Amino acid sequence: MKNPVYTFEKLKFASFEFTCCEGCQLQLANREASLDAFFSLLDVRTFREISSEKHDDYDIAFVEGSISRSDEIERLQVIRKQAKILVAFGTCACFGGVNSLKNRFSTEECIAEVYDGQPIETLPIRKISDIVQVDLSIPGCPVAKEEVERIVVSLATGSLVTLPKYPVCVECKEQLNTCMFDLGEICLGSITRAGCNAVCTSGKTPCLGCRGHADDINFPAFMELVKERGLSVSDLQEKLGFYNAFEAYRDDET
Amino acid sequence: MIYKVIAKPEFRKFIDALVRENTSFGPRQVDTAANGNPIYQFMPVSSVEEIEFDYTATASSAKHFFLPFREELSRFSFNDSDFKQHIAYEAEPVVLIGLRACDISALNILDDVLLNGHYPSPYYLAKRKNTFVIGMDHLPLPDCFCKSLAHHTVSTGFNLFCSDIGEKYYLSINSSKAFTYLKEFQTEEPSYEDNCLLTERRKLISRSFQTEVDVTSLPSILDIEFDSPVWEKWGAKCLNCGTCAMVCPSCYCYSVEERFDIDLKGASRNRKLYSCNLVDFAVVAGGHNFRPKNGDRLKYRYYHQHRGFAENANQQICVGCNRCGRACLAGINPKDVINDLRMEKESCMICVSQSPART
Numbered sequence: 001m002k003n004p005v006y007t008f009e010k011l012k013f014a015s016f017e018f019t020c021c022e023g024c025q026l027q028l029a030n031r032e033a034s035l036d037a038f039f040s041l042l043d044v045r046t047f048r049e050i051s052s053e054k055h056d057d058y059d060i061a062f063v064e065g066s067i068s069r070s071d072e073i074e075r076l077q078v079i080r081k082q083a084k085i086l087v088a089f090g091t092c093a094c095f096g097g098v099n100s101l102k103n104r105f106s107t108e109e110c111i112a113e114v115y116d117g118q119p120i121e122t123l124p125i126r127k128i129s130d131i132v133q134v135d136l137s138i139p140g141c142p143v144a145k146e147e148v149e150r151i152v153v154s155l156a157t158g159s160l161v162t163l164p165k166y167p168v169c170v171e172c173k174e175q176l177n178t179c180m181f182d183l184g185e186i187c188l189g190s191i192t193r194a195g196c197n198a199v200c201t202s203g204k205t206p207c208l209g210c211r212g213h214a215d216d217i218n219f220p221a222f223m224e225l226v227k228e229r230g231l232s233v234s235d236l237q238e239k240l241g242f243y244n245a246f247e248a249y250r251d252d253e254t
Numbered sequence: 255m256i257y258k259v260i261a262k263p264e265f266r267k268f269i270d271a272l273v274r275e276n277t278s279f280g281p282r283q284v285d286t287a288a289n290g291n292p293i294y295q296f297m298p299v300s301s302v303e304e305i306e307f308d309y310t311a312t313a314s315s316a317k318h319f320f321l322p323f324r325e326e327l328s329r330f331s332f333n334d335s336d337f338k339q340h341i342a343y344e345a346e347p348v349v350l351i352g353l354r355a356c357d358i359s360a361l362n363i364l365d366d367v368l369l370n371g372h373y374p375s376p377y378y379l380a381k382r383k384n385t386f387v388i389g390m391d392h393l394p395l396p397d398c399f400c401k402s403l404a405h406h407t408v409s410t411g412f413n414l415f416c417s418d419i420g421e422k423y424y425l426s427i428n429s430s431k432a433f434t435y436l437k438e439f440q441t442e443e444p445s446y447e448d449n450c451l452l453t454e455r456r457k458l459i460s461r462s463f464q465t466e467v468d469v470t471s472l473p474s475i476l477d478i479e480f481d482s483p484v485w486e487k488w489g490a491k492c493l494n495c496g497t498c499a500m501v502c503p504s505c506y507c508y509s510v511e512e513r514f515d516i517d518l519k520g521a522s523r524n525r526k527l528y529s530c531n532l533v534d535f536a537v538v539a540g541g542h543n544f545r546p547k548n549g550d551r552l553k554y555r556y557y558h559q560h561r562g563f564a565e566n567a568n569q570q571i572c573v574g575c576n577r578c579g580r581a582c583l584a585g586i587n588p589k590d591v592i593n594d595l596r597m598e599k600e601s602c603m604i605c606v607s608q609s610p611a612r613t
Contacts, residue, residue, distance in 0.1 A: 005330075005332065005337060005521070006514065006518070008518060034516045034517075037515075037516040037517035037518075038516055040517070041516075041518075149516050150513065153513075153514050153516060153518070156518075157514055157518070159514070165532070165533050165534045166494070166495070166496055166529075166532040166533060166534070167493070167494070167495050167496075169493075169495035169496060169497045169500075170495070170496045170497075170500060170529070170532070173314065173323075173496070173497055173500035173501060173581075174318075174323040174324070174500065174527075176284075176295045176297075176313075176314050178284060178285040178287070178293050178313065179313075179497075179581065179583070181583055182285075182287045182288065182289075182293065183285065183287065183288055184288030189495075190493045190495040190497075190583055191493070214494075214533070215533045215534065216494065216533045216546075217493070217494070218490075218491075218492060218493050218494060218548060221490065221491050221492065221493055221584055222493060224491075224584075225493075225583050225584060228585075
């Protein structure tokens, strides 16, 4: 396609799932109004939620889920070899996600509890970047389709791909929401990367940080705020650990 | 200005007629805080019953009716070898009810920056001209400090201003539109007693301030204190969340971004209100950040608010509503920061010789 302001090439696209609910990939098939235009940007080579065709000649791979088995590691390494751009897609891929709660228990305990002692292979949960190099992360539980559209357009037109660097508070204030802290709740919005349009707090649910930390957050000040308001530090730790998205900060100053 | 008084039941009829016929916004309670305090915002209203005339202050200001948090500035459509740009300055007529004197002062300040400067904003102008502003006075909250900035009263920038004098509102009518609307309702010339009640009301408001911030010489103090440790001290508390600027009635800084449509047939140029406290506010092409430290970013917000920029004739743009102080999770507020800045210098003055005594 010729255009006065951009060059465009359909992306040879593949989508894969590991340990996850496949909800993020389902988001790719949502937002019907722009679905046709969205898939016009993609040459789908492999994407089992929307097509039974399978081709291995893709350039860009969206990888959803975390890694919990050795065969997943092998599959992921094959994808890494083929893909020119590997995208960690969704919170599980980016941070381990809610699956990481498993890592608080021993593997034996987990197998006994979940599989009633059946022989099953399972490893502690790891995020995609623990195994292979990740070129781009799109966080969210689930991802925000509007943001994915924007990123895919950027990739297809060779423009700069960006995520907001500021925290959720900005978008929350745009909606004129009442601050969850004023309602007596611990909310991770002030340390979590924006881009979700404050969807949880707009529904009066505190932010659990599924999009990971914003750039250059002031974590000590955030801890101070929770303590000063007399809110529960163990509740805070629970929230920080929910998606494993604050790994680097979680045990600081507890 | 024309002055009238209107009985409160008649005033309610007037407002009801206005909001039933127009897209209107007024103060409504949206929540109750954990401490029991009601939380108000300017929300859509369609009848007088929905309006809380005796509200305290809204958590967010009325700024976004004039400067939306996000606004499409222009659209581009592509054809084979060229593109077309479409710009529209359309604004629906809106009635805004219940703005406080400080809120209207903030609009007057935005007028100075966005209309009276070198580059008037047609986007802002369209909304400002098409908005019917009804102001209402109120008794200050314990942390209001608009009096320190002389913004507890206002004499321009509204269509109608209502002072509560008990059984009636004392109306300051500042536009022909307001005068015409009111013709259909029963108003009276203010009596001698009404004038006395208005004076009493003004005195009561003025007396009721519990917070005072000394802003005299502040622009010069800020110049002198550019490298003060106070900035680092308060910067260490700042969460960089931008809440202060979002709720502020006069913060107008923004970012602009261009975006392709998903079908690649067009694009849009969008403005988004931003905050100088956000981490990438001063990032330039190539990635360099001119203000990488919290304290520097916080400092520049205070500079803009209390020292002013050239485009605003170096006037302070803070109106003293303290919305930023109320909303800040880290407890940063203008009163404490400014007092700290003053104290920092004044407490160390013992090491310099005294000013020459009067002879």
